Amino acid sequence: MPGQPDIGDYGLLGDGQGAALVSRDGSVDWWCVPRFDSRSVFGRLLDPDAGHFSLRPTGSYRVSRAYLPDTMVLRTTFTCAGGTLVLTDLLALAPGARGHDLGRGSPHVLVRTLEATGSVEVEACYSPKLEYGLVVPRLVRTTSGLRTVGGPDTLLLTGDRVAELEPDEGRATGRLTLADGERTAFTLRHGEGLDAGLAGTIEPWVTLAETVEGWRSWVAPHPRPSGPAADAVTRSTLVLAALSYAPSGAVVGAPTTSLPEDPGGDRNWDYRYAWLRDAALVFNALRQACCQSEAARYFDWMVRAAGGCADGDHVQIVFGVQGERDLTEHELDHLRGWRGSRPVRVGNDAWRQTQIDVLGEVMHAAAQLDGDGFDEVTTWFLGVVADRAAEGWGEPDSGMWEARDTERHYTTSKLLCWVALVRAIGLADSIGRADDVPRWTKARDELRAAILERAWSGKADAYAGAFGSDELDAGVLLMPIVGFLPATDERMRRTIDAVERVLGRGNGLVARWAAESAGFVLSSYWLADCLARAGEIDRARAVFDQVTGAANDLGLLAEMLDPASGAQLGNFPQALSHVGLVNAALSIEAAAGG
Numbered sequence: 001m002p003g004q005p006d007i008g009d010y011g012l013l014g015d016g017q018g019a020a021l022v023s024r025d026g027s028v029d030w031w032c033v034p035r036f037d038s039r040s041v042f043g044r045l046l047d048p049d050a051g052h053f054s055l056r057p058t059g060s061y062r063v064s065r066a067y068l069p070d071t072m073v074l075r076t077t078f079t080c081a082g083g084t085l086v087l088t089d090l091l092a093l094a095p096g097a098r099g100h101d102l103g104r105g106s107p108h109v110l111v112r113t114l115e116a117t118g119s120v121e122v123e124a125c126y127s128p129k130l131e132y133g134l135v136v137p138r139l140v141r142t143t144s145g146l147r148t149v150g151g152p153d154t155l156l157l158t159g160d161r162v163a164e165l166e167p168d169e170g171r172a173t174g175r176l177t178l179a180d181g182e183r184t185a186f187t188l189r190h191g192e193g194l195d196a197g198l199a200g201t202i203e204p205w206v207t208l209a210e211t212v213e214g215w216r217s218w219v220a221p222h223p224r225p226s227g228p229a230a231d232a233v234t235r236s237t238l239v240l241a242a243l244s245y246a247p248s249g250a251v252v253g254a255p256t257t258s259l260p261e262d263p264g265g266d267r268n269w270d271y272r273y274a275w276l277r278d279a280a281l282v283f284n285a286l287r288q289a290c291c292q293s294e295a296a297r298y299f300d301w302m303v304r305a306a307g308g309c310a311d312g313d314h315v316q317i318v319f320g321v322q323g324e325r326d327l328t329e330h331e332l333d334h335l336r337g338w339r340g341s342r343p344v345r346v347g348n349d350a351w352r353q354t355q356i357d358v359l360g361e362v363m364h365a366a367a368q369l370d371g372d373g374f375d376e377v378t379t380w381f382l383g384v385v386a387d388r389a390a391e392g393w394g395e396p397d398s399g400m401w402e403a404r405d406t407e408r409h410y411t412t413s414k415l416l417c418w419v420a421l422v423r424a425i426g427l428a429d430s431i432g433r434a435d436d437v438p439r440w441t442k443a444r445d446e447l448r449a450a451i452l453e454r455a456w457s458g459k460a461d462a463y464a465g466a467f468g469s470d471e472l473d474a475g476v477l478l479m480p481i482v483g484f485l486p487a488t489d490e491r492m493r494r495t496i497d498a499v500e501r502v503l504g505r506g507n508g509l510v511a512r513w514a515a516e517s518a519g520f521v522l523s524s525y526w527l528a529d530c531l532a533r534a535g536e537i538d539r540a541r542a543v544f545d546q547v548t549g550a551a552n553d554l555g556l557l558a559e560m561l562d563p564a565s566g567a568q569l570g571n572f573p574q575a576l577s578h579v580g581l582v583n584a585a586l587s588i589e590a591a592a593g594g
Contacts, residue, residue, distance in 0.1 A: 004048060004339050005029070007259055008552040008568035011065065011074045013110075014242030015091035016103010019255030020110060021045060021572075022089050024063050026076055027054035033153075033190045034108045035321055036245060036252045037272040039131045041153055041190065046258060046344050047335040051129030053188065055112060057085050058121045058175065067554060070234070071215035072242045073208070074554070083118015083180065092207045093214040100293045102218050103246025111204045111211075113185040116178035127171035128155050132332055132346070139167035146172055152192065158202070159186040225289060227592075229585040232548050235555040236578035237289050240282050243575050244294070245321040249301035250274035251282045252321065254559070254571035260341035261518065261560055261570045268341055270348045271559075271571040273327055275318045276302055277400065278575050280361035285582040287368055299365050306362070307381040315362075315388060317355045318348060327351040353398040354407070359389045360416025360423075364482070367423035370430070379431040386424035386433065390443035393417035394450075400475055401512055409467040411455040412475035418447045419482050451484070456491065462498035463491070465513065472502050474512045474523035480533050481526065481583075487533035496530050505563035508546030518560040518569055521547060525580030532584070532591040540588050548581060557581070 010021040010029070018038060020031040029044040029052050043050030061080040068075055068088075078085040089112050094105035114122065128148055130137055135151035145158035146167060157165075157172075161184045165172040178184065185204035218241055225233040244251045253271035261267040279298045287295040305323040306315055316325060329347035337344050363385050366378075374382070393414055396407035400416075421444040428434045454467040455476070465473025476495055480487035487496065503511045509519025510527050524547045531540035550566050551557045557577040559570030 004044070006567060007338070007558055007570075007572050008556070010045075010552075010556075010572065011067075011076075011089075011554050012072065012239065012242060012255065012556060012573055013074060013089055013091045014072050014103075014255070015093055015106040015108070016097075016242070016244060016246035017106045018091070018108070019242065020089075020091060021256070022074060022076075024065065024076070025054070026056040026078070026087050027052045028089070028110065028112075030256065031110065032255070032272065034106075034192070036243075036255055037270075037320060039152070040133070041128050041130055041155060043129060043133045043335070045256065046338055047133055049129070050133030050335060051127050052125070053110075053112075053127065054123070054125045055087055055114065055186075056123055057082075058123045061085075065553065067235075067238075068212055069216075070219040070238070071212050072238055073212055073215065078120075080120060083116060083120050085120045085122065085178070086115045086117075088113045088115075088208065090208060090211050092202070093211045095207075095210050097210075097214045098217040099221065100218070100297060101246070102214055102241065103244065106246070107202070108190040109202055109207070110188040111185065111202070111207050112188075113183065113204055113208060114178060115183040116180060118180050120178050122176045122178060123173075124165055124176060125171060125173045126157055126165060129170075132344075133335060136170040139170065139172055141167065154191045156189045156191075157186060158189070159204070160184055162186065222289065225585070225589075227585065227589040229544065229548065229581075229588075232551075232555060233289060233582050233585050236581045237286060239556065239573055239578045240286065240575060241294065243573075244298075245274070248304075248322050249297040250305070250319070250321040250323075251279050251298060251301075251575060253278050253576070254574050256571045257346060258341070258344040259338055259558070259569070259571045263339060263341050263569070265341065266343065268337065268343060268345060269571070270329070270345050271574070273318050273348055273351075274301070274305070274321055275350075276306055276315075276358045277317065277355075277361050278579075280358075280365045281579045282575060283365045284368070285579040288586050289582055295365075296369070299369060302362055302365065303378050303381050307377050314354060315358060315385065316351060317353065317358045318351050325351065349404075350398075350402045353402060354395075355400060355402065355413070356389070356392060356395070356397045357400045357410070357413045357416035359385050360419030360482070363389070363420040363423040363427075367426055370427075374430060379433075382424070382427065382431045383433050383436075385420060386436070386440060389417040389420035389424070390440050393443065393447050401473075408469075409454075410475070411451065411463060411465055411467065411473065412478060414447060414451050414455070414467070415476075415478060415482065415484055418444060418451065418484060421447065422483075448484075460498060460502075462495040472499055472514060474499055474503055474510050474520065474526060477523065477526040477530050480530055481587075487530050488535065493534060496527070496534065500527060507550070507561075507563055507566070508543040509561055509563050518562050519547075520560055521557050521574065521577035522580040524561075525577075525584040528584045529587045532588040535591070537588065537592050540584075540591070544584055544588060
């Protein structure tokens with residue numbers, strides 16, 4: 001709809017349990033609280049009338065913004081005729097929260113501070129719309145501030161200038177003048193239930209300092225990455241931390257739902273859940289970036305979530321952040337969608353799909369731990385994963401791109417089953433399955449031969465996306481990355497060239513398949529990674545720099561990029577895009593160093 005910002009205009013706030021998005025002009029247009037997948041209390045991201053909280057100067061202004069170094073605390077600077085207004089936004093961490101316990105005990109508080117140089121008039125609009133905009137609560141003035149009444153959530157807005165906001169029909173507005181050197185703050189607290197207890201006070205400036213220190217305590221123990229992409233790698237690891245649900249160790253695909261892959265189309269999905277694939281790839285990225293304890297937490301979540309539903313026939317691939325299985329999808333017909341892109345979906349029916357590639361991703365993560373400290377449940381679960389790969393690799397599935405039309409014999413699915421078997425053989429002693437090595441070895445060798453023969457397309461002169469097909473799929477770029485073939489192998493080199501030629505969309509971007517017009521960020525980083533492994537360091541860096549240069553001013557990347565305009569598309573920011581950045585950067589530096 002007109003007036004909605006570009007997807008890439010937003011900044012991410014996180015507290016290790018939920019997330020908010022703030023636009024360049026100081027409006028909180030998305031906040032799901034207390035969890036990533038909770039119903040929104042601000043939803044203007046998906047409908048202009050679904051709630052927001054804006055603070056900005058009146059009149060015209062210029063904007064610059066940045067995260068405070070090594071944090072997810074966002075500082076927006078408005079330069080206007082009368083002076084400068086600095087807006088600092090954060091989701092509060094618990095007092096004393098440090099290191100890998102960063103998000104535990106988060107109080108579910110949004111803090112917004114304002115500081116003026118010169119005299120600045122500020123326009124404030126507080127318009128909560130609960131339950132994805134279905135509920136317009138009453139705003140009642142209390143001795144503490146403005147409290148919502150009505151609906152399943154309770155919000156309390158406090159601050160020394162709240163009295164200057166005038167409630168009227170579900171919103172409170174006002175104009176505040178800040179003199180030179182003056183500062184003020186708003187805190188917005190969340191509670192569930194009609195009688196949610198919101199007693200007590202929040203000191204915003206103390207909370208700001210505590211939250212900054214909390215984030216920096218997460219970064220400090222990790223070795224600084226080297227090379228020209230060091231800052232982008234550090235920012236990406238912080239984004240991955242912000243997309244983690246601390247109480248369980250899950251990591252969500254993205255903090256948003258239904259931002260379109262193709263504006264005006266219907267490929268609008270809910271990514272606020274935790275995929276085993278994402279967790280495994282996040283594990284790999286953080287492990288390579290020397291974030292060891294965080295990587296181990298993701299692996300523990302994988303085992304706890306999937307171990308409760310694994311059997312010989314199926315390993316579920318996506319869960320709620322606490323391990324919930326049923327993510328049945330439905331549409332929110334009352335929301336118009338981002339710029340009219342409908343439907344808006346809540347839930348994700350991918351939980352019903354069979355995707356056998358996930359077996360390899362999970363087992364690869366386990367292999368990096370080298371059997372260290374595996375308990376009985378973990379060893380049992382890994383045995384189930386290996387058996388499933390050995391016995392089920394010949395079956396069709398929905399593939400890693402979660403096709404909803406029909407199941408196929410996807411090359412990437414077979415490839416990752418091969419990875420599962422290779423890693424299982426290496427872990428056999430650690431998981432008490434040494435007797436199964438001959439059976440797993442036989443299946444591994446049969447699978448390798450099948451991929452080499454049945455995935456190769458003479459017409460495409462490349463490994464195709466499915467057995468017996470001539471259609472390319474960027475997923476085959478994983479072959480050298482997982483060690484199936486070296487990037488210098490003759491057929492693999494021709495495949496890399498074919499993917500770049502046929503699926504390349506310019507500016508370093510690579511689509512997943514031929515009919516896709518936009519570039520998929522993860523597959524674009526896979527291309528850079530493969531070029532580095534093939535010894536083409538300069539080309540790899542050129543692709544990497546082009547894709548990374550398309551991030552917004554805060555270093556955030558969506559799922560996809562429009563090759564013509566550079567606009568970000570799909571859910572935002574996307575965990576796998578930042579995983580791709582980290583892995584490609586480290587691969588390029590490793591190749592450059594010999």
